[in-house]
Amino acid sequence: MATNLPPCVISNRDPVSVLMEHGQTREVTVDFTECTRTGPAHNSRFHTAALVNGKRFAEGHGTSKKNAKKIAAELALDRLYKVASRNLKDANQIVAENVELSEEEGEQPEPLSPAQKIKAMAKGVFELAEETQMIYFCKEKVVAAFLMERNGQQTVVALGTGNRSVLYQNLKSDGTCIIQAHAEIVARRAFVRFLYNELDRFVEGEKNPIFTRSNTGKLSLVDGVKFHLYISRPPCGDASAFPTIGSKDVRSKALRKQGVLRTLVADGEGAIPTDSVLPAGHNGEERLRVMTCSDKICRWNVVGVQGALLSHIMEPIYLSSVVIGSYSGDQKEHVPRAVFGRLKTGALDEKIYNPYMVNSPSLYYPEDHDLDNYALNKSRQYSVIWTIGDEGVEVIDGIFGTKISGPTDMAYSAISKKHFFTLFHQICTKFGRRDLLGKSYLQIKDKASEYRRNQDVLYQHFVSKKLGTWCSVSENYDVDNFYL
Template sequence: MANCKTAVSILQEHCARQGMTPIYNTISQEGLSHQPKFTINCTAGQTVGTGEGVSKKSAKQAAAEAVLQQWEVEIPKLDSVKAETVDPPNPVGQLQELVTFLGWRRPEYDEIEETGPPHDRSFVIGVTVGKFKEQGTDKSKRLAKRTAAKAMLEKIKALPPDTDPGIEPGTTKSKKKQAADAPAAKATGCSLQFAVGQNIDRLRNNPLNFPDAQSCQILQLIAVEQNFATRYIDLPEPGPNNQYQCLVELQTSPLAVCHGTGQRLDSAHATAARNALYYIKMMAQKPPDALIVPTDIKDEFEPPSHKNPVQMLNEMTVTPLDFSMVDKSGPPHEPVYVMSIQLDGQIFTAEGKKKKEAKEAIARKALLTVFGIKSPDNDGLLYARTRPTPSVLYSTWSAQKALICANLIQNLIEAKLREVTLNDGQHRYLKYKVLAGIVQSDGEAVESLKVVCLATGTKCPLAEEPHTKGTIIHDCHAEVIARRCLKRYLMEQLLEYQKNPRSSVFDGGISGILQLKEGIRFHLYISCPPCGDASSFIKEERNMGHNDVHPGRGARGILRAKIKQGESTIPLTGKATAAPERLFTMTCSDKVASWNVLGIQGALLSHLIAPVYLSSVVLGMQYHPDHLPRALYGRLTDLPDLPRGYKLNKPLMVGTSRPSQCPFGASPVAKAPNFSINWIIDLDNIEVIKTDKGLKEDGSSSRVSQEKLFSTYMVIMNKFPSSKGQTTGGSIKQSPQRGSSSKKDKQGKGNVSKEKPQQNFKVGNTYREVKEKAEAYQECKKILKATFLSEGLGRWLERPKECDNFSIVPDQ
């Protein structure tokens, strides 16, 4: 008799004999919708097996086989039952995915010809993508459509990365399609900063109180005037409440993409266009001294508003409005209601004969005070405002300029991510849950902003044994990888300084210690609050306004560690320090806080350069004016005197005016991918790290691993004049003498030790030994840990010392 038992049925029989039941759990689901990949765990007693497959059924079979193989049970081959076959990928879906990633117009299919007798018909289907056309022929319309899509896929994949899809000359569209897509001007990558023109002046100086239906027309008028292209991209997946979704791309400098939803496709286009106009209005603001609103301007395209102030305010806020009635007075025939609302840390109160009137009065005040937007009955300045934390370096910045720069930094990072992934054909790596990057500025001019590195990721590899070669990256969270990338960038700048000091960011300092040139600053962008203390209390206060309603609770400020197989954290106080699920990895909030004391350059580079501090931290969403400053520096305000050159840095902290959006409508709360990418300026291509291993896809170490950074450092030490003639380079011995952290210090330059250079490295020194020789840095680190402990915030975790016991033989 032919065998027809599968691995699942065989395992079920063996478990039944032993009195137990196998348990199957779905671990992950990855890949595109038409080509998924499932991972399933099977637990039978003490045995665990894992299987993968393109369907849950095949993954379940593979997991059962893994358990049976551990039990050494023979799995007979199937005789009468064919192994599960998988349908080939649908080329129609693949083409739709590809053009969406590329930002091209969606494919259009047309029936060209139908021939043959009734019992043997032949269909010809054509597909058009921009100026490209292909045809497919088969015995049914569905198969012909697939053939055409397959041919178009092959054509697009063979095109150069910078191909313009364009529109074939003479191509016509219906009037409805023309109105939706709004013919675009030729893209020139123009900057909206201080743009001039009749239409953009009207937008800049007047509120956006016209009907949504006019948004596309007004956007097109501005696009033609400013000579940039606009392109609408309809998303195939429905949005919240099953609404249509679309994106509008503004081919400005930097590139911008705005999102819109609606019950109809044209209303989704209108919403996206209105959001784009909000963005243009903010980016095109004049300098603060020129923000006086002209009173003699009559706008021809702004009819009276059709939205009341409460509706306008609700659109501008992330969380739902929560009005509360404070008081009710007056006789029954003429009552007076007093309403109140808390918004952006401020309480707004107003009264009216009806609750509706009081709410509208509150909304008018909030629109003008918080957002600087004029409702139909408001008068005042017309620029957006925010409430950033104070900063010594940016004490002269207005709130409006801080918000503009924050939005510009966000757009630069997101545009760079699209550029380095799409241009290299790495579409699958555009997916992320957390994005971080570091932007460099030179002086106060926003034109000097440039992205020096970026990274994505939210996971940590599971290492059972301490790794002692420095090749594995133990923390693949985006902000941590971005900081590693910045250290690599600083090392490259040190090499550049040796060749051509003028083109480097460094300048000669005292006794061989280099420092950043005057005006060079670094700005950290994170798409959401860093894990740990900065984000742990935001969810519980989503409906309670922006202030911390329980600032005195003991859980505030506590050190936390990342846990295994998850993106959560665990406090490091009491018995929790011995929890088996926690890793020897501190949360990102704790790490960024340490950078505000030790600098972002690390122990190795502190031998050569003065401490480098972040000038600002920009959040793409969920910015909280209490939690973020407390987590990143507020809990360290009682630090004792630090070694010379070090200080408690208090960077500017500001949230952007729009939430960070994953590309092309992807949900920011979706399951995190199992890879982390990083990009560094002048090193061109992106690098992909598998987060479950902490290594590259080919099993080699990353360019930002401890091993590679240590190797690059040794090359630098060999090339610097102070290390000439030595095989491993020299060190600047920093004095651990303590001194006051004066506000006059900028980037730790004000009080650098004046000790003479001293050659104190030997061939074969381990990574840990070289780090420990940075005496001032290590002294500062001890003070940081002791402060956390003395304040009752927990003990800083350290990985086993053997993890750093590796050495590098420098290149001669």
């Protein structure tokens, strides 16, 4: 059952082991004081304290040495979690001050570029988010973050980690399942939650809203507000399918497959073209097919990152830039094609209906000396999600698509379709859009006519350029036909 308690408290793992792992991963010392005994022999009490980096963090009292040590570790982890949560709430201010300080003290050979600042902010906030994880810590993670730029100031508003998708047998049709727990996808969903929060601020008339009323009657971004996407490595799919190309024959063969739409194979086994037959899994069970992150980012550059539901309320929101933290081999050549290059063939821009467009975000890569560690081992199936304002992260089990822990009391994820549908109903009530109430999630998506029309034009473009057919989870698995 999901809870807002720290993961270390609700897990079945020994808290002493978790605390020791915490010390190892963060390179701090963890120790316990010698256990003392008080009281009569028939009713003794044992006492010990947990020390983190030499600091006395918590004392444990129990009926045995083992019990006292376990309680001390649990209390220490709980305190570490609360400290980390407070830091996460002020993450952007803390990281921005550290970045500014490093520049002032000359730790950088020259002032950071805007793209380098985006990367520094994203990585800094992620590291603070990691501090709240404890048991789910894993260095080998794909990280994605959405940043808002306003008057030159960059703020991380949403982030996510992970590289797993739900297994077919764990799929649910009630809107509670997180189907694709890849970093870019869950970060985008965390960003959508940020947009709902900003819509509330707009309705309540709070200062400095990011929205203004446009001449179409919908909301649009105020001047000076931009959004950027940071990804620690090239997105899965077309951007990552060709990390190295060797001989001329191999290159010629690979060229025929570049640009095609791809679907992920369940449990992180790669991606295959949508026109390929997906083999059954072990024991003949069915596998889920879901589009890769490369393809979804490409779609965002036509229909926007706000999604179908919010397109009823606002005009499309496009990314101003995409910053890649690392790459391998010649992946640098493939990212532009995967992210927006496939949209430039033919005359797609002439077929898209206003206010939608074919967006070409600026694309930045790190210098060779600034490359992140690219190695990505077989990581755990957990995804970490955070939206600005949250004091803690939400943890998702990517294979089951379920929430394990988080800052809210809901049993299901704050980035699930069910929760978004609830928020959408609340916003529609506040905006007087009662025509959008009382329908299923799928009916509301279909009713977003401008969004759907441009999405169809995009899908037809892919087919006409022999790049494949879009594989819709909604149509293939009937996961959107639910009501509140």
